[in-house]
Amino acid sequence: MTPMVDIAFLLLIFYMATTQFKPPEQKDVTLPVSSSQRDLPKKNFITITVTKDDSIFVDLIMMSKKFDPQIGDSIDVPSREYSVATSETVGAEIQKMRAEALRKRIGNPFLVLKADRNSTFGTIEKVMKSMQDENLTSFQVVTDLDPSVSRAGS
Amino acid sequence: MGGMDLGAPSGGKQKKGLRRPKRRLGIRIDMTPMVDIAFLLLIFYMVTTIFSEPQAMEINLPPKPPPGQEPDPIKIAESKLLTFRVDTQDRIFWSMGNEKPDTISLSRVPSLLQVKIGEIADMVTVIKIHKEAHYSRMVDLLDRIEIVEYRVKQIAPDFSYRFSMAPWTRLDTKMIAEATGQVAPEEGS
Numbered sequence: 001m002t003p004m005v006d007i008a009f010l011l012l013i014f015y016m017a018t019t020q021f022k023p024p025e026q027k028d029v030t031l032p033v034s035s036s037q038r039d040l041p042k043k044n045f046i047t048i049t050v051t052k053d054d055s056i057f058v059d060l061i062m063m064s065k066k067f068d069p070q071i072g073d074s075i076d077v078p079s080r081e082y083s084v085a086t087s088e089t090v091g092a093e094i095q096k097m098r099a100e101a102l103r104k105r106i107g108n109p110f111l112v113l114k115a116d117r118n119s120t121f122g123t124i125e126k127v128m129k130s131m132q133d134e135n136l137t138s139f140q141v142v143t144d145l146d147p148s149v150s151r152a153g154s
Numbered sequence: 155m156g157g158m159d160l161g162a163p164s165g166g167k168q169k170k171g172l173r174r175p176k177r178r179l180g181i182r183i184d185m186t187p188m189v190d191i192a193f194l195l196l197i198f199y200m201v202t203t204i205f206s207e208p209q210a211m212e213i214n215l216p217p218k219p220p221p222g223q224e225p226d227p228i229k230i231a232e233s234k235l236l237t238f239r240v241d242t243q244d245r246i247f248w249s250m251g252n253e254k255p256d257t258i259s260l261s262r263v264p265s266l267l268q269v270k271i272g273e274i275a276d277m278v279t280v281i282k283i284h285k286e287a288h289y290s291r292m293v294d295l296l297d298r299i300e301i302v303e304y305r306v307k308q309i310a311p312d313f314s315y316r317f318s319m320a321p322w323t324r325l326d327t328k329m330i331a332e333a334t335g336q337v338a339p340e341e342g343s
Contacts, residue, residue, distance in 0.1 A: 002183070002184060002187055002188070006187055006191065009188075009191040009192075009194075009195070010191075012195070013194070013195070013198070016198065031208060032289065032290035032293040032294070033290075033293075034209065034211055034293055034294075034296075034297035034300075035297055035300070035301055036209045036210065036211040036297060036300065037209055038209060038210045038211065038212070039207065039209070039210065040207070040208055040209070040210045041210075050289070112210070113213075115289050116289070117288060117289060117290035117293070118288050118289070118290065119288070119289045120285060120286055120287070120288065120289065121240075121283045121284065121285055121286070121287045121288065121289050121291065121292055122285030122286065123289075124289045124292065125283075125285065125321070128215060131215065132215045132216070132217075132218050133218055135217065135218055137214055137215040137216065137217055137218075138212070138213075138214050138215070139212075139213055139215075140210040140211065140212055140213070141210065141211040141212075141213055141293060141296075142208045142209070142210060142211075143208065143209050143210070143211055143293055143297075144208060144209065145209050146297075149297070149301065151301050151304045151305070
């Protein structure tokens with residue numbers, strides 16, 4: 001019986017390890033902290049990632065309807081588009097992603113800026129300028145919750 | 155690896171009396187491998203579970219001015235203007251109008267802003283961050299402003315904090331250098 005249990009658990013681990021809950025992160029980003037408690041959108045968003053060495057990536061995570069002939073019905077398929085940008089081209093890259101999202105009929109995706117806390121402000125400033133030039137004026141900044149700062153306090 | 159141990163046949167225990175012989179088989183399963191695996195699973199889930207979900211903070215940029223048309227500069231009385239400056243070493247300086255900038259620690263920013271808003275209700279805050287400062291400073295300051303706005307809204311529900319970001323200029327470098335008593339380093343705006 002023990003070998004059977006071993007094999008069963010081994011299989012279980014295999015499936016758990018290969019199941020992807022979330023698309024993998026390309027880059028390691030240490031987020032800045034804030035007291036903000038708003039949740040991030042869960043799907044259909046464009047992330048602008050800025051790493052601590054100031055490289056910029058733009059990616060689109062979306063759930064699109066795909067027809068599955070086996071089930072005979074449309075199912076939600078997560079997908080990810082990914083591209084490398086510079087601080088000058090980031091606005092244009094975002095527009096490309098938005099066009100892609102619209103082509104797949106997923107409405108207007110949210111914009112999320114995910115920058116490392118140690119990236120230089122100059123880069124972020126240029127990214128914001130580039131977005132402003134493309135009239136992308138509203139976006140979310142990703143932060144970690146800082147438990148030491150309370151809103152209510154004195 | 156472990157196996158299944160069958161109890162010894164009960165023959166030896168049989169007594170000569172009228173008692174029926176025990177026909178039950180003593181089964182002992184070695185649980186160690188299963189427990190090992192169970193702990194492995196437990197550790198796997200503990201390591202991969204994310205407890206703190208990242209949070210979001212909304213930022214709205216001013217719209218792009220139409221081509222060939224500069225936006226009208228908004229005139230603000232000097233007495234109503236509070237400027238935050240963050241220099242290359244991530245230090246925060248604050249000043250009212252054209253006063254000499256003074257350093258302040260981040261933890262004291264909310265109380266400062268609250269006092270100032272108590273004095274000047276329609277105060278405008280400008281944030282100027284040096285290009286070489288860290289991005290976290292921007293988030294820190296915006297967050298403190300959001301905190302103050304939240305707190306003031308508890309008292310005055312229709313309050314909205316007026317603030318803006320402005321580019322760092324050569325003049326700011328000079329002002330900070332004067333305030334800290336250092337010679338301004340030679341550099342571009």
